[in-house]
Amino acid sequence: SAIPETRENVTLINWDTLINLDQGDPVMYESYWRKMGNRCDITFSGYQSLSYFANAKNLCWFLEPKLEEEIKRLHNVVGNAIVDDHYVVVGTGSSQLIQAALYALSPTDQPEPISVVSAAPFYSSYPEVTDFVRSGLYKWAGDARNFEKDGPYIEFITSPNNPDGVTREPVVNGDQGILIHDLAYYWPQYTAITSPAKYDVMLFTVSKCTGHAGSRIGWALVRDKEVARKMTKFMEISTIGVSKEAQLRAAKILGVISDSCLDPTLENFFEYSQSHMTKRWQKLREVVKGSDLFTLQKYPLQYCHFTRDFYESHPAFAWLMCKGSEDDLEKLLKGHKIQTRSGRKFGSDPKCVRISMLSRDEDFNIFLQRLMSIQGLTNGN
């Protein structure tokens, strides 16, 4: 049965408590890191890392050399991105790198800000991050599928996509397109690694790779030196670099993940998280299958060069659609104490919602129980 067993930790949660599956907070990964014991421990002494600088000789002068090394090593182990001939620029999460990329790629000699687009449903932060200080350099121009202006534009290609988990290609294909590839979810627990990504600007984040969202560490792989330099400049002006503690801890954690893939005595991080995601998606699909109200996005089976096996995507978010007459799915679910994010915020239909699949087990199980309890669900089960 898809009904989770009643467990002690479940009974501790009040049935009136809202289950928050809005932000994609990746606390699911705590269980893996607890199992790793003190292998990831890192200690800072009072006299360490006082300086603004990490490596004054590097183009990205605040990037810890150890983090750069472990980022490159992990990409080589996983095979999800080409790192040779790319500069690494570290950011305070990928949000800051998104802004840095816009800053670096926008023309400075134009009277009008450059149009920034992404195909709907698009990551809900893109419009907000692009427009919040009303920049004269760049301006959100909405769904890439409806973009018909001539001239330069910037297109975000999020693959696998947030919110719907689908593998993506550019859609505008204009001759003056500048592309930013947001690959936050291009890791084996979420999708098959079909080939190493090789783009001009690729964004990654620790949050969705290892689950350490609290560290606020992201990185960009950037082919062009001048673009990497401008992105670094953005980081310098906006925050004078990135926390050294967070960088050094991220380096440690990425290192342990690489080790876990290479050392058979360790539990492989990606196998563990693939198995966790697969089970969650199976449970969710079973609940939704028995429902007349809901459907879920489907994904093809693809060959993964990392696991050397076929794998169906198990995205970090479920993209749930309402088949019934209900127009506002976020509201419907909130009425059942499930906080999700409306499709409206992704430039899409309010009959859809995005639901985090990365909560703790107890929250995920309560979510399933509440989803089942919604009227109409029980009919087909």
Next chain:
Amino acid sequence: SAIPETRENVTLINWDTLINLDQGDPVMYESYWRKMGNRCDITFSGYQSLSYFANAKNLCWFLEPKLEEEIKRLHNVVGNAIVDDHYVVVGTGSSQLIQAALYALSPTDQPEPISVVSAAPFYSSYPEVTDFVRSGLYKWAGDARNFEKDGPYIEFITSPNNPDGVTREPVVNGDQGILIHDLAYYWPQYTAITSPAKYDVMLFTVSKCTGHAGSRIGWALVRDKEVARKMTKFMEISTIGVSKEAQLRAAKILGVISDSCLDPTLENFFEYSQSHMTKRWQKLREVVKGSDLFTLQKYPLQYCHFTRDFYESHPAFAWLMCKGSEDDLEKLLKGHKIQTRSGRKFGSDPKCVRISMLSRDEDFNIFLQRLMSIQGLTNGN
């Protein structure tokens, strides 16, 4: 004599090497933190701080409760700011808080961006941080002393001032002025604590208080709830919060500083750094006194309520002026392998430069030696 003794570590530095006193990198403080041994050690396990959230119930939901507690405790111990009835908003260094404050305080219903001013010489980052993405909300309008426009404006009051260390008050005094008090240097090692600051928006940073610039932790004390909420929103959009590792380590370090002020068995951080700054300033003044070329900013003796004694300011930067015919002091000093920052960048005279007083001992001593070696200096010595 002001001539530093020749020491082993000095002889290791090549005489061709540029001494970088441009950024104000506070590595001077390493010596204190080394003496504190493992008292400031902090260890992170792999399973800690995965979540984006630190305290979902707090207005600033990513602020670690322990950091908030230690910030308030230190202000109470030092007596440099009122924390009651103020919200604490944490930022990735005070640079991010400067932007957050501009974002929160700018009117959103005006056709033109609000003017942002500060009295020259002003912190060189203000114009850059205000204008780098060409915001439509706010716009740099230069020296506050020349500002004569009617209507609303934002004025930065930096006190003690960066670059010149002078205690400051608002200068525009228009009836629609919105004030941001940048109090990064309002700590006992730099200046007398004459009274607890009590302003609507006050900015502080760990970098200049403890020397941990690599952590990128700053905080704002904000009286108005709506302003605090908007500043938090800025942080949420731009970086989805602030590194938990950096916050927790900062909490630990601020805690040790408070302890050191209260526990007589520990070496008082501010006494140690006051004594260090006093010695450096004495040496520098001795070198400059013997010179026909240079003069330094002078500071009054003021009563410090923290040390209960009179103290003359010993700012984090020296503001050196050229008396001679040389028009470009930065260039002159660079010719003698001393990298400083030209007065031009602070909206002031290129006959002035800002020089970091927070370098390591060996760099500071070489700086003095090179300053003495500049032609004309030796005459009067």
